[in-house]
Amino acid sequence: MSAKKSNVNDKNARFIYKDDDAIEKPFNWAQVRRLLIYMSPYKKELTPVIIMMILGTLTRLGIPALVILAIDQAIAPDNGNGPTSFPKLYLIAAIMLVLFIVQWASNTYRIKYTNIIGQKVIYDLRHHLFQHIQKLSFRFYDKRPAGSVLVRVTNDVNALQDLFTNGVVNLLMDCVQLVGIVVILLVWNFKLGLAIMITVPLMFIVSTALRKRIRFAWQTVRMKQSRINAHLNESIQGMKITQAYVQEKDNMSFFENMNEDNLKSWNKASALNQMFGPIIEVTSAIGTLILFWYGAHLIQSNEITIGVLVGFANYIGNFWDPINRLGQMYNQLLIAMASSERIFEFIDEEPTVGEQGSAKPLLSIRGDVKFDNILFEYEKGRPALKGISLDVKAGQSIALVGHTGSGKSTIINLLCRFYDPVEGRVLIDGKDIRDVTIDSLRSQVGIVLQDTFIFAGTIRDNIRYGRLDATDSEIVEAAKAVHAHDFIMSLPDGYDTEVEERGNVLSMGQRQLLSFARALLSDPRVLILDEATASIDTETELHIQEALKTLLAGRTSFMIAHRLSTIRNADEIVVLDHGRIVEQGTHDQLIARGGVYNGLIEAQYRFLSA
Numbered sequence: 001m002s003a004k005k006s007n008v009n010d011k012n013a014r015f016i017y018k019d020d021d022a023i024e025k026p027f028n029w030a031q032v033r034r035l036l037i038y039m040s041p042y043k044k045e046l047t048p049v050i051i052m053m054i055l056g057t058l059t060r061l062g063i064p065a066l067v068i069l070a071i072d073q074a075i076a077p078d079n080g081n082g083p084t085s086f087p088k089l090y091l092i093a094a095i096m097l098v099l100f101i102v103q104w105a106s107n108t109y110r111i112k113y114t115n116i117i118g119q120k121v122i123y124d125l126r127h128h129l130f131q132h133i134q135k136l137s138f139r140f141y142d143k144r145p146a147g148s149v150l151v152r153v154t155n156d157v158n159a160l161q162d163l164f165t166n167g168v169v170n171l172l173m174d175c176v177q178l179v180g181i182v183v184i185l186l187v188w189n190f191k192l193g194l195a196i197m198i199t200v201p202l203m204f205i206v207s208t209a210l211r212k213r214i215r216f217a218w219q220t221v222r223m224k225q226s227r228i229n230a231h232l233n234e235s236i237q238g239m240k241i242t243q244a245y246v247q248e249k250d251n252m253s254f255f256e257n258m259n260e261d262n263l264k265s266w267n268k269a270s271a272l273n274q275m276f277g278p279i280i281e282v283t284s285a286i287g288t289l290i291l292f293w294y295g296a297h298l299i300q301s302n303e304i305t306i307g308v309l310v311g312f313a314n315y316i317g318n319f320w321d322p323i324n325r326l327g328q329m330y331n332q333l334l335i336a337m338a339s340s341e342r343i344f345e346f347i348d349e350e351p352t353v354g355e356q357g358s359a360k361p362l363l364s365i366r367g368d369v370k371f372d373n374i375l376f377e378y379e380k381g382r383p384a385l386k387g388i389s390l391d392v393k394a395g396q397s398i399a400l401v402g403h404t405g406s407g408k409s410t411i412i413n414l415l416c417r418f419y420d421p422v423e424g425r426v427l428i429d430g431k432d433i434r435d436v437t438i439d440s441l442r443s444q445v446g447i448v449l450q451d452t453f454i455f456a457g458t459i460r461d462n463i464r465y466g467r468l469d470a471t472d473s474e475i476v477e478a479a480k481a482v483h484a485h486d487f488i489m490s491l492p493d494g495y496d497t498e499v500e501e502r503g504n505v506l507s508m509g510q511r512q513l514l515s516f517a518r519a520l521l522s523d524p525r526v527l528i529l530d531e532a533t534a535s536i537d538t539e540t541e542l543h544i545q546e547a548l549k550t551l552l553a554g555r556t557s558f559m560i561a562h563r564l565s566t567i568r569n570a571d572e573i574v575v576l577d578h579g580r581i582v583e584q585g586t587h588d589q590l591i592a593r594g595g596v597y598n599g600l601i602e603a604q605y606r607f608l609s610a
């Protein structure tokens with residue numbers, strides 16, 4: 001995998017984007033076979049499509065043969081010496097009409113059903129890919145920006161669309177047509193057939209060289225476009241910061257450069273592309289000249305009839321189209337190779353947090369949690385947690401405190417089994433969480449994150465996310481219990497108010513209350529809470545405190561606590577420093593000790609009173 005970094009120009013070196021691998025990959029049969037497996041469920045539907053494709057091609061090949069017959073047998077029998085036979089001519093015309101109708105019907109059927117099958121294949125592929133990436137562990141997402149994952153599910157799958165909708169069947173059709181024409185021409189008149197095809201190698205050499213350049217040019221265009229996409233994605237996400245730091249001009253000039261770059265490369269690719277048509281036309285014209293020149297000689301020496309000459313002219317017209325399409329198809333295949341390689345790379349990725357075959361569902365838990373001598377590292381050799389042992393009884397509330405980067409979130413990540421420890425065990429009710437099914441574990445461990453995620457939809461839907469089968473009245477009850485009901489009712493449509501993705505229209509405190517209601521609805525035995533640090537007004541703070549009391553009642557809870565009130569009320573405070581537990585006890589015990597915790601609290605008081 002070759003991922004290279006690129007920056008558009010030195011002046012704007014602060015923007016550096018990784019090109020998401022080469023756009024094109026060499027032809028790879030194993031990969032093609034793997035792609036074709038996605039078509040195998042549709043064998044039954046594909047069979048009539050292929051029969052129609054063969055029928056359509058045969059009728060197309062048959063029509064020039066009828067022209068030859070019409071001229072030689074009906075219009076000018078005996079080389080123009082006999083009278084025209086109208087009955088024969090009508091008969092041939094009637095057969096020709098039937099062939100045209102068959103051709104039209106078979107083409108219509110083929111195009112319609114290849115599109116339908118192709119769309120189904122793409123649907124399956126996208127389904128498989130999304131189903132798989134949902135299972136992938138946090139380690140996978142740590143290494144990849146969301147944008148690059150998105151591109152694979154959208155752009156890369158779309159890049160395969162043409163291949164599946166028309167590509168495969170058209171490829172077969174063009175091959176059948178080409179072989180058919182070559183055989184007909186050589187069998188009908190070997191010398192004339194061979195003479196016309198003299199131009200094929202010439203055209204092959206010229207077009208291969210040109211195609212390579214065209215391919216490279218389009219590849220450059222796509223690369224530039226994907227850079228624009230990356231920049232746009234970043235710019236839109238960071239728009240508030242851009243405006244706050246008045247960086248719009250700088251940003252614009254960088255965008256302009258990329259946009260201009262893209263335009264230039266597009267113009268170049270398009271100019272090269274336009275050269276291709278004339279090359280085919282010139283070669284086809286040379287072939288036609290040879291046909292008439294050599295054909296006339298053969299007529300004079302009575303080796304062929306006029307009908308054969310006209311028929312050959314017809315065939316030659318049909319000869320260049322499939323060659324042209326096959327060339328384009330090859331380009332399309334190489335692009336598809338790169339896309340499918342990127343898709344399969346994701347599909348082949350195994351979740352690092354896996355489920356053992358012997359994993360059993362974790363039945364209704366009491367809520368005892370034990371961390372048993374844990375060592376954990378995100379990157380080899382850099383422990384984020386060392387020698388962590390913690391015994392928490394059901395119903396206890398634990399506040400995790402410590403400097404930034406001390407390992408608080410990591411403890412939570414291990415409890416939810418987003419990662420597995422390198423050494424040691426996490427036990428719930430005495431069971432190692434690696435021995436139970438992930439769904440049964442996570443469904444009993446609720447989590448309220450600092451960055452409360454609000455999905456696009458109504459307020460009601462967002463609360464219901466905690467338990468999809470909850471009734472409307474249960475939702476209202478949960479909202480009332482966490483003091484979210486009043487603010488929800490003050491919104492224009494109450495519980496039916498639509499909130500945008502990420503809930504931008506709601507305040508931080510409101511979002512937090514919503515996520516409390518969501519967690520309360522799911523009723524987990526173990527609750528994890530990453531408290532928001534943003535300061536909220538005293539009234540909301542009071543609401544949140546009340547809500548927290550309701551939420552925590554009777555549950556084992558782990559809180560990454562920032563508010564003094566939350567910390568003080570915890571049954572036990574665990575102080576972390578550089579991945580180790582350095583102090584543990586109640587607020588009063590730790591203050592009396594005058595250690596790290598005392599220092600943290602004093603610093604917070606100093607900050608608040610400053």
Ligand SMILES: Nc1ncnc2c1ncn2[C@@H]1O[C@H](COP(=O)(O)OP(=O)(O)OP(=O)(O)O)[C@@H](O)[C@H]1O
Nearest residue numbers: 142378379384402403404405406407408409410411
């Ligand atoms: N996904 C990750 N990949 C690599 N290292 C990580 C990752 N997440 C955290 N770390 C590192 O692990 C250590 C512990 O991080 P953690 O997020 O647990 O700290 P924290 O106490 O929750 O910090 P904060 O209060 O700032 O949220 C830090 O040194 C951090 O840089």
